Amino acid sequence: MEAVQTVENFAPRVLAWFDVHGRKDLPWQKDKTPYRVWISEIMLQQTQVTTVIPYYEKFMSSFPDVYALASAKQDDVLAHWSGLGYYARARNMHKAATMLVDEFDGEFPKTVEGVCELPGIGRSTASAILSISRGVQSAILDGNVKRVLARFHAIPNWPGEKKTENRMWGVAESYMPEIRCGEYTQAMMDLGATLCTRSKPKCHVCPLSEDCAGLASGEPTTFPISKPKKAAKPIKTAQFVVLQSDGKVLLEKRPASGIWGGLWSLPEFAHDASIVLEAEQRFQCGIQSVMALSSFRHTFSHYHLDIIPSLVTVKEAVGVHETEKYQWFSVDDAFTLGLPAPVRSILESVEKGDTLLL
Incomplete structure (x- = not known):
């Protein structure tokens, strides 16, 4: 894979679009504490926003802060998760809450590396928590952002390959602005979720269409390159x-x-x-x-x-x-x-x- 050439004014265009069209009224966008953002980010992994909203609201009603979550029985936490799937997310969340209370006085670490020490939290999730809740300048690379960047640069490799993913991290970091970090992070998520979708991207209203290599190729949905097929599931x-x-x-x-x-x-x-x-x-x-x-x-x-x-x-x-x-x-x-x-x-x-x- 050749070096990816970044484009000027990428972040300003994304932020300008977000100011007009971005989602700003989701439940976890109110009172954006690290705890509230964390719960939303874990729930949104592998799960659509419309599905998450009622689960999130019920969860926050029962466990409004990290102390309530840490003191809850695991059965109660799993009951609130029932139907969301990938239950290891809930078990890890409960363990992480206990760690935060026991080892950090209920406060999230101030660095991405520190947050990554908590069970069930990887680099992208840690960056999302800190950038959205505290304005930390740290890029994310979740599924939506991978799709936007892979399509924008017409990256000819599957983003799940470690070598390709590492280069995409470099691209994501190069576009991360010095100001409005949290809004930019949310904007990139929204861009991928609402415009730069998998099968029917709305390229005609995308703020990045002018320089999008995927669109210029005539087949934007070719990107990101699909994961190599495996044998049929047993x-x-x-x-x-x-x-x-x-x-x-x-x-x-x-x-x-x-x-x-x-x-x-x-x-x-x-x-x-x-x-x-x-x-x-x-x-x-x-x-x-x-x-x-x-x-x-x-x-x-x-x-x-x-x-x-x-x-x-x-x-x-x-x-x-x-x-x-x-x-x-x-x-x-x-x-x-x-x-x-x-x-x-x-x-x-x-x-x-x-x-x-x-």
Whole structure:
């Protein structure tokens, strides 16, 4: 990759556009403390703004500052995250809050390097937190900014390559102005999110179109170059059992690490296991009825999971002894817990059906 030639007046044009068209009324743009910006930045990773807003508002209502978050139980934090996915983000956030309270008196470090020491925070997120909340001159390189820069300079390499990414960091830093750093950071995010989009960029109203090499090529959506294709994702299959008795369901606490770490889930059986035999053996309970529910596919980053759910009614709940791993919950109480999205979907479909859960 050849050296990228930067363009004069890049930042002023971006800021002038932001002054007129930028987003300024999002919940996390009010009272821009490091804590509030941090929560928004973590939630916005892999998640659309419209999805994040209600989660953010509820989260901030329950955990208005780092002390409230640090003192909360992880189950409560995960419950507020239920449905957002990528639950390691919430676990790391809780750990980071504890570190901030225990080691930094509740204050964020003043440098990007210092903020990067916190769990779940990388260079770009740390820069966003400090530039937006404190005006620190530190560039970001999130997905939106990568797309803007890769397209503007028609960079002929996949930005995920380390060598290419390092050069793009250099470009991002060269454009970072000395003043209005926080506004510029927000402007670059907005530019990528609202104009320089993946499939239908609005080049005719972009403040950078005059010098955009991607637009000049005639095929701006070619950039950024796509990640080289991998082999098709593997497919796994599992049975999820809604074990119910006396209007309650049995939930299983997932291990702290791994998929859905720390969340409450439904008991999971091998795809070829006999539900009756497995349930009676595992839980020492008499099965009264078994009802097959609609199967569906849930996709993770590395594989597809085909879920075969069943509704199993047992004669008495007393045969299943509650432990830290297994506990009975009313349906209403279950919905207040941290649940994986497919588990929540299964329980919602059961609740709406003609079952004992009504």
